[in-house]
Amino acid sequence: MKILKNLSLLPYNTFKINALANEMVVIENDNELENLHLNQKPFLVLGGGSNILFTKNFDGIILKNEIKGKAIIDETEEEIALNIKSGENWHEIVMWSVENNWNGIENLALIPGTVGAAPVQNIGAYGVEIKDVLQYVRFYNFETRKFEQLNNSECQFGYRDSIFKRSLKNKIFITDIGIKLKKKNHHYKTDYGNIKDELKKQNISELSPRMIANIVIQIRKSKLPDPAEIGNAGSFFKNPEVSEEVLSKIKNQFPNVIYFPTNENRFKLAAGWMIEQCGLRGFEHKGAAVHTRQALVIINKQNATGESILELAQIIIEKVYQTFGVKLEPEVNIL
Ligand SMILES: Cc1cc2nc3c(=O)[nH]c(=O)nc-3n(C[C@H](O)[C@H](O)[C@H](O)COP(=O)(O)OP(=O)(O)OC[C@H]3O[C@@H](n4cnc5c(N)ncnc54)[C@H](O)[C@@H]3O)c2cc1C
Structure with a gap:
Protein backbone atom coordinates (compact mmCIF):
# COMPACT_ATOMS: atom_id res chain seq x y z
CA MET A 1 0.00 0.00 0.00
CA GLU A 66 -4.60 -0.18 -8.98
CA ILE A 67 -5.93 -3.72 -8.40
CA LYS A 68 -5.01 -5.69 -11.54
CA GLY A 69 -5.82 -9.14 -12.88
CA LYS A 70 -8.05 -11.04 -15.26
CA ALA A 71 -9.01 -14.71 -15.51
CA ILE A 72 -11.20 -17.12 -17.41
CA ILE A 73 -13.39 -18.83 -14.84
CA ASP A 74 -15.63 -20.97 -17.04
CA GLU A 75 -15.91 -21.84 -20.71
CA THR A 76 -18.29 -23.81 -22.90
CA GLU A 77 -18.52 -24.05 -26.68
CA GLU A 78 -20.94 -21.13 -26.69
CA GLU A 79 -19.81 -18.83 -23.88
CA ILE A 80 -16.93 -17.69 -21.76
CA ALA A 81 -17.09 -16.34 -18.20
CA LEU A 82 -14.43 -13.88 -17.06
CA ASN A 83 -13.48 -12.41 -13.69
CA ILE A 84 -11.79 -9.05 -14.02
CA LYS A 85 -10.15 -7.05 -11.25
CA SER A 86 -11.42 -3.51 -10.94
CA GLY A 87 -8.19 -1.58 -11.58
CA GLU A 88 -7.83 -2.95 -15.11
CA ASN A 89 -8.31 -0.48 -17.96
CA TRP A 90 -11.76 -0.98 -19.52
CA HIS A 91 -10.71 -0.39 -23.14
CA GLU A 92 -7.83 -2.87 -22.82
CA ILE A 93 -10.30 -5.52 -21.63
CA VAL A 94 -12.52 -4.77 -24.65
CA MET A 95 -9.49 -5.18 -26.92
CA TRP A 96 -8.53 -8.45 -25.17
CA SER A 97 -12.06 -9.75 -25.80
CA VAL A 98 -12.13 -8.77 -29.49
CA GLU A 99 -8.67 -10.29 -30.09
CA ASN A 100 -10.06 -13.58 -28.76
CA ASN A 101 -13.21 -13.25 -30.85
CA TRP A 102 -15.43 -13.05 -27.76
CA ASN A 103 -18.59 -11.04 -28.40
CA GLY A 104 -20.60 -8.71 -26.23
CA ILE A 105 -18.58 -5.62 -25.32
CA GLU A 106 -17.21 -4.57 -28.73
CA ASN A 107 -19.62 -1.58 -28.87
CA LEU A 108 -18.10 -0.32 -25.61
CA ALA A 109 -14.62 0.20 -27.08
CA LEU A 110 -12.66 3.34 -26.21
CA ILE A 111 -14.68 4.28 -23.13
CA PRO A 112 -11.98 5.64 -20.80
CA GLY A 113 -11.54 4.52 -17.22
CA THR A 114 -11.35 1.42 -15.09
CA VAL A 115 -13.33 -1.81 -14.98
CA GLY A 116 -14.47 -1.08 -11.40
CA ALA A 117 -16.19 2.16 -12.40
CA ALA A 118 -18.05 0.53 -15.30
CA PRO A 119 -20.97 -0.87 -13.24
CA VAL A 120 -21.22 2.30 -11.13
CA GLN A 121 -22.94 4.26 -13.89
CA ASN A 122 -23.71 1.16 -16.03
CA ILE A 123 -21.54 2.43 -18.89
CA GLY A 124 -23.17 2.34 -22.26
CA ALA A 125 -22.62 3.23 -25.90
CA TYR A 126 -24.05 2.30 -29.30
CA GLY A 127 -26.97 0.31 -27.90
CA VAL A 128 -24.99 -1.80 -25.39
CA GLU A 129 -24.64 -1.37 -21.63
CA ILE A 130 -22.38 -3.28 -19.28
CA LYS A 131 -25.48 -4.73 -17.60
CA ASP A 132 -26.05 -6.78 -20.80
CA VAL A 133 -23.02 -8.99 -20.03
CA LEU A 134 -22.52 -8.50 -16.32
CA GLN A 135 -22.89 -11.50 -13.99
CA TYR A 136 -21.81 -10.10 -10.63
CA VAL A 137 -20.00 -7.28 -8.87
CA ARG A 138 -17.78 -8.03 -5.87
CA PHE A 139 -16.79 -5.29 -3.45
CA TYR A 140 -15.39 -4.48 -0.04
CA ASN A 141 -17.99 -2.86 2.20
CA PHE A 142 -16.37 -0.40 4.64
CA GLU A 143 -19.53 -0.44 6.82
CA THR A 144 -19.75 -4.19 7.34
CA ARG A 145 -15.97 -4.63 6.88
CA LYS A 146 -16.64 -7.62 4.66
CA PHE A 147 -16.32 -8.61 1.01
CA GLU A 148 -19.78 -8.90 -0.54
CA GLN A 149 -21.21 -9.77 -3.94
CA LEU A 150 -24.32 -8.73 -5.88
CA ASN A 151 -25.70 -10.44 -8.96
CA ASN A 152 -26.94 -8.52 -11.99
CA SER A 153 -30.51 -7.91 -10.83
CA GLU A 154 -29.36 -6.90 -7.34
CA CYS A 155 -27.24 -4.11 -8.89
CA GLN A 156 -30.50 -2.27 -9.82
CA PHE A 157 -29.13 -1.11 -13.14
CA GLY A 158 -30.82 1.69 -15.04
CA TYR A 159 -29.75 4.24 -17.63
CA ARG A 160 -26.38 5.48 -16.28
CA ASP A 161 -27.52 4.30 -12.88
CA SER A 162 -27.05 1.51 -10.33
CA ILE A 163 -27.21 0.73 -6.63
CA PHE A 164 -23.59 1.95 -6.43
CA LYS A 165 -24.75 5.52 -7.11
CA ARG A 166 -27.57 5.16 -4.58
CA SER A 167 -27.71 3.14 -1.35
CA LEU A 168 -24.11 1.86 -1.61
CA LYS A 169 -22.64 5.26 -2.55
CA ASN A 170 -19.60 6.20 -0.45
CA LYS A 171 -19.65 2.86 1.36
CA ILE A 172 -17.84 0.40 -0.88
CA PHE A 173 -14.82 -0.36 -3.06
CA ILE A 174 -15.55 -2.57 -6.09
CA THR A 175 -12.79 -5.16 -6.47
CA ASP A 176 -14.04 -7.49 -9.25
CA ILE A 177 -16.66 -7.87 -11.90
CA GLY A 178 -17.80 -11.06 -13.61
CA ILE A 179 -18.91 -10.91 -17.23
CA LYS A 180 -20.12 -13.54 -19.69
CA LEU A 181 -19.33 -13.18 -23.39
CA LYS A 182 -20.45 -15.19 -26.42
CA LYS A 183 -18.15 -17.31 -28.53
CA LYS A 184 -20.79 -17.97 -31.19
CA ASN A 185 -24.36 -17.08 -32.26
CA HIS A 186 -23.90 -13.50 -31.23
CA HIS A 187 -26.40 -10.85 -32.28
CA TYR A 188 -24.34 -7.77 -33.20
CA LYS A 189 -25.87 -4.40 -32.40
CA THR A 190 -25.36 -2.16 -35.42
CA ASP A 191 -28.52 -0.04 -35.30
CA TYR A 192 -27.07 2.78 -33.22
CA GLY A 193 -25.04 5.82 -34.20
CA ASN A 194 -23.42 5.52 -37.60
CA ILE A 195 -22.31 1.89 -37.29
CA LYS A 196 -24.51 0.64 -40.14
CA ASP A 197 -23.54 3.53 -42.45
CA GLU A 198 -19.86 2.92 -41.79
CA LEU A 199 -20.22 -0.83 -42.44
CA LYS A 200 -21.83 -0.01 -45.79
CA LYS A 201 -19.28 2.65 -46.65
CA GLN A 202 -16.43 0.27 -45.91
CA ASN A 203 -18.17 -2.61 -47.72
CA ILE A 204 -18.09 -4.89 -44.68
CA SER A 205 -20.64 -7.70 -44.74
CA GLU A 206 -19.02 -10.33 -42.50
CA LEU A 207 -19.15 -9.04 -38.94
CA SER A 208 -16.71 -9.78 -36.15
CA PRO A 209 -16.20 -8.14 -32.74
CA ARG A 210 -12.96 -6.64 -34.04
CA MET A 211 -14.77 -5.03 -37.03
CA ILE A 212 -17.39 -3.48 -34.81
CA ALA A 213 -14.83 -2.29 -32.24
CA ASN A 214 -12.72 -0.72 -35.01
CA ILE A 215 -15.73 1.13 -36.40
CA VAL A 216 -16.81 2.32 -32.96
CA ILE A 217 -13.25 3.55 -32.33
CA GLN A 218 -13.21 5.45 -35.65
CA ILE A 219 -16.60 7.07 -34.98
CA ARG A 220 -15.68 8.01 -31.42
CA LYS A 221 -12.33 9.49 -32.48
CA SER A 222 -14.05 11.65 -35.10
CA LYS A 223 -16.63 12.99 -32.62
CA LEU A 224 -15.19 13.10 -29.14
CA PRO A 225 -12.25 15.13 -27.87
CA ASP A 226 -9.32 13.01 -26.66
CA PRO A 227 -8.87 13.72 -22.93
CA ALA A 228 -5.10 13.39 -23.40
CA GLU A 229 -5.30 16.56 -25.50
CA ILE A 230 -8.34 18.49 -24.21
CA GLY A 231 -9.71 18.11 -20.70
CA ASN A 232 -13.23 16.64 -20.65
CA ALA A 233 -15.30 13.86 -19.08
CA GLY A 234 -17.31 12.71 -22.10
CA SER A 235 -21.03 13.45 -22.05
CA PHE A 236 -21.62 15.94 -19.27
CA PHE A 237 -25.39 15.39 -19.16
CA LYS A 238 -27.71 12.40 -19.37
CA ASN A 239 -30.26 12.27 -22.17
CA PRO A 240 -33.50 13.28 -20.38
CA GLU A 241 -36.56 11.05 -20.39
CA VAL A 242 -39.97 12.67 -20.83
CA SER A 243 -43.64 11.67 -21.05
CA GLU A 244 -45.61 11.53 -24.31
CA GLU A 245 -47.36 14.75 -23.28
CA VAL A 246 -44.12 16.70 -22.83
CA LEU A 247 -42.76 15.25 -26.09
CA SER A 248 -45.79 16.36 -28.10
CA LYS A 249 -45.51 19.92 -26.71
CA ILE A 250 -41.85 20.01 -27.77
CA LYS A 251 -42.78 18.53 -31.18
CA ASN A 252 -45.18 21.41 -31.81
CA GLN A 253 -42.37 23.91 -31.46
CA PHE A 254 -39.51 21.74 -32.78
CA PRO A 255 -40.89 19.31 -35.38
CA ASN A 256 -37.42 17.84 -35.99
CA VAL A 257 -36.83 16.98 -32.30
CA ILE A 258 -34.58 13.92 -31.87
CA TYR A 259 -36.07 11.27 -29.55
CA PHE A 260 -36.08 7.52 -28.90
CA PRO A 261 -38.89 5.55 -27.30
CA THR A 262 -37.94 3.75 -24.06
CA ASN A 263 -40.24 1.61 -21.89
CA GLU A 264 -43.66 2.56 -20.57
CA ASN A 265 -44.55 5.38 -22.96
CA ARG A 266 -41.50 7.40 -22.08
CA PHE A 267 -39.18 9.04 -24.60
CA LYS A 268 -35.50 9.85 -24.38
CA LEU A 269 -34.47 13.17 -25.89
CA ALA A 270 -31.01 13.85 -27.31
CA ALA A 271 -29.52 16.32 -24.82
CA GLY A 272 -26.75 17.32 -27.26
CA TRP A 273 -29.34 18.33 -29.86
CA MET A 274 -31.26 20.36 -27.23
CA ILE A 275 -28.07 22.23 -26.24
CA GLU A 276 -27.38 22.98 -29.92
CA GLN A 277 -30.91 24.34 -30.41
CA CYS A 278 -30.21 26.81 -27.60
CA GLY A 279 -27.33 28.18 -29.69
CA LEU A 280 -24.76 26.98 -27.17
CA ARG A 281 -22.49 24.93 -29.46
CA GLY A 282 -18.98 26.38 -28.92
CA PHE A 283 -20.24 28.71 -26.13
CA GLU A 284 -17.41 29.67 -23.76
CA HIS A 285 -17.38 30.62 -20.09
CA LYS A 286 -14.22 31.36 -18.06
CA GLY A 287 -12.00 28.88 -19.90
CA ALA A 288 -14.69 26.19 -20.15
CA ALA A 289 -16.57 25.59 -23.41
CA VAL A 290 -19.28 23.54 -25.07
CA HIS A 291 -17.50 21.28 -27.56
CA THR A 292 -18.08 22.31 -31.17
CA ARG A 293 -18.40 18.78 -32.58
CA GLN A 294 -20.52 17.30 -29.77
CA ALA A 295 -22.53 19.76 -27.67
CA LEU A 296 -23.08 17.18 -24.92
CA VAL A 297 -19.41 17.45 -24.00
CA ILE A 298 -18.00 20.31 -21.91
CA ILE A 299 -14.28 20.89 -22.39
CA ASN A 300 -11.61 22.55 -20.32
CA LYS A 301 -10.53 24.82 -23.14
CA GLN A 302 -8.11 27.04 -21.27
CA ASN A 303 -7.19 26.50 -17.63
CA ALA A 304 -10.79 26.39 -16.47
CA THR A 305 -11.42 25.69 -12.80
CA GLY A 306 -13.90 23.06 -11.68
CA GLU A 307 -16.14 25.87 -10.45
CA SER A 308 -16.23 27.57 -13.87
CA ILE A 309 -17.05 24.27 -15.57
CA LEU A 310 -19.90 23.83 -13.09
CA GLU A 311 -21.07 27.41 -13.79
CA LEU A 312 -21.14 26.63 -17.52
CA ALA A 313 -23.13 23.46 -16.79
CA GLN A 314 -25.63 25.56 -14.82
CA ILE A 315 -25.95 28.07 -17.68
CA ILE A 316 -26.71 25.15 -20.04
CA ILE A 317 -29.27 23.64 -17.65
CA GLU A 318 -31.00 27.00 -17.33
CA LYS A 319 -31.11 27.71 -21.09
CA VAL A 320 -32.37 24.23 -21.96
CA TYR A 321 -35.05 24.54 -19.28
CA GLN A 322 -36.18 27.94 -20.62
CA THR A 323 -36.33 26.58 -24.18
CA PHE A 324 -37.79 23.08 -23.65
CA GLY A 325 -39.16 23.03 -20.09
CA VAL A 326 -36.92 20.00 -19.43
CA LYS A 327 -34.26 19.88 -16.71
CA LEU A 328 -30.96 18.27 -17.73
CA GLU A 329 -29.16 16.17 -15.13
CA PRO A 330 -25.38 15.79 -15.03
CA GLU A 331 -23.95 12.38 -15.84
CA VAL A 332 -20.57 13.42 -14.40
CA ASN A 333 -20.02 13.05 -10.63
CA ILE A 334 -19.62 16.55 -9.20
CA LEU A 335 -17.50 16.82 -6.07
C1 LIG B 1 -13.87 11.06 -23.82
C2 LIG B 1 -14.81 10.33 -22.88
C3 LIG B 1 -15.80 9.52 -23.42
C4 LIG B 1 -16.69 8.83 -22.58
N1 LIG B 1 -17.65 8.05 -23.15
C5 LIG B 1 -18.51 7.36 -22.37
C6 LIG B 1 -19.51 6.51 -22.95
O1 LIG B 1 -19.60 6.37 -24.16
N2 LIG B 1 -20.36 5.85 -22.11
C7 LIG B 1 -20.26 5.97 -20.76
O2 LIG B 1 -21.07 5.33 -20.07
N3 LIG B 1 -19.31 6.74 -20.17
C8 LIG B 1 -18.45 7.44 -20.94
N4 LIG B 1 -17.49 8.25 -20.37
C9 LIG B 1 -17.44 8.38 -18.90
C10 LIG B 1 -16.39 7.46 -18.21
O3 LIG B 1 -15.45 7.00 -19.13
C11 LIG B 1 -17.06 6.26 -17.53
O4 LIG B 1 -18.03 6.69 -16.61
C12 LIG B 1 -16.03 5.37 -16.81
O5 LIG B 1 -16.65 4.20 -16.37
C13 LIG B 1 -15.36 6.08 -15.64
O6 LIG B 1 -14.29 5.28 -15.21
P1 LIG B 1 -13.18 5.87 -14.24
O7 LIG B 1 -12.33 4.73 -13.79
O8 LIG B 1 -12.47 7.00 -14.90
O9 LIG B 1 -14.09 6.38 -13.04
P2 LIG B 1 -13.83 7.61 -12.07
O10 LIG B 1 -14.09 8.89 -12.81
O11 LIG B 1 -12.53 7.48 -11.38
O12 LIG B 1 -15.01 7.38 -11.02
C14 LIG B 1 -16.36 7.54 -11.39
C15 LIG B 1 -17.27 7.21 -10.19
O13 LIG B 1 -17.20 5.83 -9.90
C16 LIG B 1 -16.71 5.63 -8.57
N5 LIG B 1 -15.80 4.47 -8.63
C17 LIG B 1 -14.76 4.33 -9.50
N6 LIG B 1 -14.15 3.14 -9.28
C18 LIG B 1 -14.81 2.55 -8.26
C19 LIG B 1 -14.64 1.32 -7.56
N7 LIG B 1 -13.66 0.45 -7.86
N8 LIG B 1 -15.49 1.04 -6.54
C20 LIG B 1 -16.49 1.90 -6.21
N9 LIG B 1 -16.70 3.08 -6.83
C21 LIG B 1 -15.86 3.40 -7.85
C22 LIG B 1 -15.99 6.90 -8.20
O14 LIG B 1 -15.94 7.08 -6.79
C23 LIG B 1 -16.85 7.93 -8.90
O15 LIG B 1 -18.01 8.20 -8.16
C24 LIG B 1 -16.58 8.96 -21.18
C25 LIG B 1 -15.57 9.77 -20.64
C26 LIG B 1 -14.69 10.46 -21.48
C27 LIG B 1 -13.59 11.29 -20.89
Missing part, protein backbone atom coordinates in the same frame (compact mmCIF):
# COMPACT_ATOMS: atom_id res chain seq x y z
CA LYS A 2 1.51 3.28 -1.12
CA ILE A 3 0.54 6.55 0.62
CA LEU A 4 0.97 9.99 -0.95
CA LYS A 5 0.38 13.22 0.98
CA ASN A 6 -0.64 16.75 -0.11
CA LEU A 7 -0.82 16.20 -3.83
CA SER A 8 -2.41 17.78 -6.88
CA LEU A 9 -5.16 15.72 -8.51
CA LEU A 10 -4.42 17.23 -11.93
CA PRO A 11 -2.88 14.03 -13.37
CA TYR A 12 -5.73 11.97 -11.90
CA ASN A 13 -8.78 13.49 -13.60
CA THR A 14 -9.50 13.83 -17.33
CA PHE A 15 -10.99 17.33 -16.88
CA LYS A 16 -7.44 18.29 -15.80
CA ILE A 17 -8.59 20.21 -12.74
CA ASN A 18 -5.87 21.21 -10.32
CA ALA A 19 -7.69 20.29 -7.08
CA LEU A 20 -5.63 19.24 -4.07
CA ALA A 21 -5.98 16.22 -1.80
CA ASN A 22 -4.39 15.72 1.60
CA GLU A 23 -3.95 11.99 1.19
CA MET A 24 -3.99 9.33 -1.51
CA VAL A 25 -3.72 5.64 -0.71
CA VAL A 26 -2.83 3.49 -3.72
CA ILE A 27 -4.62 0.14 -3.40
CA GLU A 28 -2.93 -2.74 -5.25
CA ASN A 29 -4.73 -5.79 -3.86
CA ASP A 30 -7.90 -6.82 -2.02
CA ASN A 31 -6.15 -7.53 1.30
CA GLU A 32 -5.08 -3.92 1.63
CA LEU A 33 -8.74 -2.93 1.90
CA GLU A 34 -9.28 -5.12 4.97
CA ASN A 35 -6.27 -3.56 6.66
CA LEU A 36 -7.24 0.00 5.81
CA HIS A 37 -8.58 2.20 8.60
CA LEU A 38 -10.30 5.31 7.36
CA ASN A 39 -10.98 6.63 10.89
CA GLN A 40 -14.37 8.11 9.87
CA LYS A 41 -12.71 10.33 7.25
CA PRO A 42 -14.57 10.86 3.95
CA PHE A 43 -13.09 8.84 1.11
CA LEU A 44 -13.32 8.69 -2.66
CA VAL A 45 -12.58 5.62 -4.75
CA LEU A 46 -10.78 6.90 -7.82
CA GLY A 47 -10.29 4.97 -11.05
CA GLY A 48 -9.25 6.91 -14.15
CA GLY A 49 -11.01 10.11 -13.02
CA SER A 50 -12.89 10.25 -16.35
CA ASN A 51 -16.33 10.77 -14.85
CA ILE A 52 -15.54 13.23 -12.06
CA LEU A 53 -15.51 17.02 -11.79
CA PHE A 54 -13.57 18.37 -8.81
CA THR A 55 -15.05 21.78 -7.93
CA LYS A 56 -12.96 22.10 -4.76
CA ASN A 57 -10.06 20.46 -2.96
CA PHE A 58 -10.84 16.97 -1.65
CA ASP A 59 -10.83 16.94 2.13
CA GLY A 60 -10.44 13.25 2.84
CA ILE A 61 -8.69 10.14 1.59
CA ILE A 62 -8.48 9.27 -2.10
CA LEU A 63 -8.35 5.49 -2.64
CA LYS A 64 -6.62 5.11 -5.99
CA ASN A 65 -7.53 1.81 -7.58
